[in-house]
Amino acid sequence: MSITISNICIDCQETFNPRRAAFGYRTCLECGESRAQVEIKRKAKCTAPAYNKGAYQYVGTRQVALGVGK
Secondary structure (H helix, E strand, O other): OOOOOOOEOOOOOOEOOHHHHHOOOOOOHHHHHHHHHHHHHHHHOOEEEOOOOOOEEEOOOHHHHHHOOO
């Protein structure tokens, strides 16, 4: 059983560098950059103070969100 590495972008269906595919990426640089920017903007909205007058922390799960500010 052999594993083949496809270097076709899952977003734009263009080929990209096979070395990038060997590292496990499934997108070209341009599509990967646009996905990263969307993720950065989403994560920027997911911060809250850990406690009164405390530093801001990343809130990634519902369980963490329930404990914020207590």
